[in-house]
Amino acid sequence: MRRQLIWLLLIISAPYLVVGCAGVDYVSVAHSGLKVAGKAVEASRPISDPEEYYVGRAVAARILSTYPLYQDTQLTLYVNEVGQTVARKSSRPNPYRGYHFAVLDTTEVNAFACPGGIIFVTRGLIKTCANEDELAAVLAHEVGHVANKDGINSISKARWTEVLTTMGTEAAKQFAGPAGSLVTLFEGSIDDVFKTIVVSGYSRSAEAAADQDAVNTLSRAGYDPGAMAALLTKMAAGDKGSGGIFKTHPPTSERLAKVKAQGAEGPPSKEMATRTKRFQSQKL
Amino acid sequence: MFRKEDMASFPEVSAIQTGLGKEAVVRRPAFVRKPALWLMVLGLAAWLLGPAPGWGETLKVTQSNQSLYPSADFAGTPIGPVPMGAEVSVVEKAGEWYKVEYQGKTGWLPRQAFPAPQTGSKFPLGGILFGGPVKETKSDEVALAGKGFTPEVESVYRQKHPEMQFAQVDRVEANRVDEAQMQAFIKEGGLRP
CATH class of the missing domain: 2.30.30.40 (SH3 Domains)
Structure with missing residues (x-):
């Protein structure tokens, strides 16, 4: 029994004996090893929801330095009510700080989904909509981009790898300063996202996925899923490929064909008249 | 060395008389002598060091x-x-x-x-054996804590780019709809809550 007790004590104290024999430096070596292991894990992680949120805020700030906010409180509230109705039926109803919708004061027909959940729709696009269900289709499409993380995924892989490397590099801390390096990379990331959502647009597959998500979301929320096809039909008629949403999106006829193939047309509900009435009461 | 007369007090030990007149003692392992006790010890260790269960927490x-x-x-x-x-x-x-x-x-x-689930044991064995976690400096926290783009980074970015309309973004984020108002809106429109 005494021998067993001795062995037990030996096993428990072995690490201390090893460390004690070799000196205290081994402790820091062990800790460094753990830190390096932690950084290795860090180097492979995707962008977190809070990081996506901060990139999204900066992208929104840049969009708002180009387009002014439409100041109508009533319309902003209404757009938020419609937006929240579809957002809670999307595949990502709860991003880090929730969804927020706003109207841009421009006649350009366009909408932007910033990473993290800030969504802009222009006055021009709202005017293109005939009713609340079509506005819901626009917002559900943009929510789809947020849910699918299309915006944040447009940050180049090379840049994100550099962000992670900077975060894990002791040299950056000592010489350049982590904040300085990260801010430069933050700027670059905002450029990547801004160029994608405002200048070049998402890929055709991302647009098709967002259209499909929008139809499903409309259906789950109780809106007419056919509103997506109705809106695209209207946009296809005016599709001159000149600018705004026509510049950053695939040809509307192509999108319309895919949505129609989804079989997303249904009879209007009896409350549609109520919804159309409250849409038409908004000042544009 | 055990003497023959000592053997009576150690029934778990058997002595073998060798041809050279020396005695060799063969001890049976403890887990053979008291398997139930050792199973209990192993079970207790597994419970203490194993991952925390999710149910009831x-x-x-x-x-x-x-x-x-x-x-x-x-x-x-x-x-x-x-x-x-x-x-x-x-x-x-x-x-x-x-x-x-x-x-x-x-x-x-x-x-x-919820926070990311802990996959480690209930008791920080590493901490017990090697001491507590390393205390990082604040710059370490910014650089290493897995928070690459933080409010601090945004703050520096804002100072560099005063033309960016962050105040307007704050205003947009203040756009909230009261839950009761949402329910009324959904009900009026014949929508699904």
Whole structure:
């Protein structure tokens, strides 16, 4: 029994004996090893929801330095009510700080989904909509981009790898300063996202996925899923490929064909008249 | 060396008389002599060092905008909101969803509502053996804590780019719809809550 007790004590104290024999430096070596292991894990992680949120805020700030906010409180509230109705039926109803919708004061027909959940729709696009269900289709499409993380995924892989490397590099801390390096990379990331959502647009597959998500979301929320096809039909008629949403999106006829193939047309509900009435009461 | 007369007090030890007149003692391993005791010890160690079970534990909601759902699906009508900081009792874990009890209601919350689950043991053996975690400096925290783009980074960016309309963004983020107002809006439009 005494021998067993001795062995037990030996096993428990072995690490201390090893460390004690070799000196205290081994402790820091062990800790460094753990830190390096932690950084290795860090180097492979995707962008977190809070990081996506901060990139999204900066992208929104840049969009708002180009387009002014439409100041109508009533319309902003209404757009938020419609937006929240579809957002809670999307595949990502709860991003880090929730969804927020706003109207841009421009006649350009366009909408932007910033990473993290800030969504802009222009006055021009709202005017293109005939009713609340079509506005819901626009917002559900943009929510789809947020849910699918299309915006944040447009940050180049090379840049994100550099962000992670900077975060894990002791040299950056000592010489350049982590904040300085990260801010430069933050700027670059905002450029990547801004160029994608405002200048070049998402890929055709991302647009098709967002259209499909929008139809499903409309259906789950109780809106007419056919509103997506109705809106695209209207946009296809005016599709001159000149600018705004026509510049950053695939040809509307192509999108319309895919949505129609989804079989997303249904009879209007009896409350549609109520919804159309409250849409038409908004000042544009 | 054991003497023959000592053997009486150690029944678990058997002595072999060798041809050279010397005695060799053969000790049976402890786990052979008392298997039940050792199984108990091993079981206790596994319980202490094994991963924490999910059932019956209380978790704090760490994300805002959370709602309790009747099934593990966002398409359902939420039972009610669960504010950030609320403590819920976990009934069941199923993939990306946790079935929980909150204020007498049972429903499902997405896994993202909670901090990342701990896969380690209940007791920090590493901490016990090697001491507590390393205390990092504040710059280390910024650089290494897995928070690459932080409010601090945004703050420096804002100083560099005063033309960016962050004040307007704050205004947009202030756009909120009261839950009662949302319910009235949904009901009036014949929509699904």
